[in-house]
Amino acid sequence: MPYIDRSDAGRRLARALAPYKALRPVILALPRGGVPVASEVAAALEAPLDLILVRKIGVPIHPELAMGAVVDGSKPIIVRNDPVIRHAAVSESRFQELCRREIKENERRRRLYLGDRSPIDVAGRVAIVIDDGIATGATVRAALQALRRRRPKQSVLAVPAGPFAMISDFHGLADEVVCLEDLEPYGAVGAVYRDFSQVTDREVIDHLRRLSPAPSPAIDPAGN
Known part of the structure; x- marks a missing residue:
């Protein structure tokens, strides 16, 4: 089992993405599961963290x-x-x-998650899209198609795990693809994590608050 949890996966992914730090990228997470992974990458690369909601x-x-x-x-x-x-x-x-x-x-x-904060402008910048893994690829594909309309200088898809046989399908949508583990031996994204518990809304908000000097969004009374 490659990863302890999503934070562990994020730290390992950050090491693979270290060369991008000098390019001052923007990190775009797919919530909710991609946020803890992306949070570690954003911290290591000293990059702003935003969301692509799919x-x-x-x-x-x-x-x-x-x-x-x-x-x-x-x-x-x-x-x-x-x-x-x-x-x-x-x-x-x-x-x-x-x-x-x-x-x-x-x-x-x-x-x-973001209150009144506007999305980060990625035009002319390196944008790194991160999720906790790829299964069917439907949401990631939609996110990359949407990102293209925002005119980044370079788009990068980075995930801890995904089917290597499918990864080539994303090269037409992203300029670079980084995938650390082949999902095929495991069968499902959750199988590559020891702890794959559901990420809550509160956790998403906390990650964004920690990495982005933005107005605090409202948290629902139930704390979800």
């Missing part, structure tokens, strides 16, 4: 099967998986309804 659009009768994804922004980006939509016989009206629901959830999470 929500998977699951098939109604099989929510774990992605038929698309939405990425937050002033003009949210919708990524479709048309073969899955057709196979699941999901109507266009139902698909759009689910898109609207996930767009609202992205908006809610950005307010919760």
Whole structure:
């Protein structure tokens, strides 16, 4: 089992990304699981930490099967998986309804995590996108497509683990891809971690507060 927890994975990923420190990158995490990993990288590279909020659009009768994804922004980006939509016989009206629901959830999470803070401008800068691992790749693919519209100088996808056979698929979306462990022998992202407990909203907020001198976002009374 390669990693103790996400922080351990982040420290190891930071060592692999050390050459980027001199380029003054921006670190973009996919919440919630990618945030503890990205937090370690941002601290080691002395880089600002921001989020790319992506929500998977699951098939109604099989929510774990992605038929698309939405990425937050002033003009949210919708990524479709048309073969899955057709196979699941999901109507266009139902698909759009689910898109609207996930767009609202992205908006809610950005307010919760970042308050009134504006996204960091990555135009002309090196942007490193980080998650805790890649399984199907749907959310990462959507995040990279959204990032391209923000015109970074260079985009880097960095993850502790993912299927090496799939990694080449991302080279057309990112300028560089860093993946430390092949997921194939393990089967699932959680299998490469000794501790893969769910990351809470409070933990996400704490990581962002520690690394970003931004106004404190509101924490819901339940502490989630």
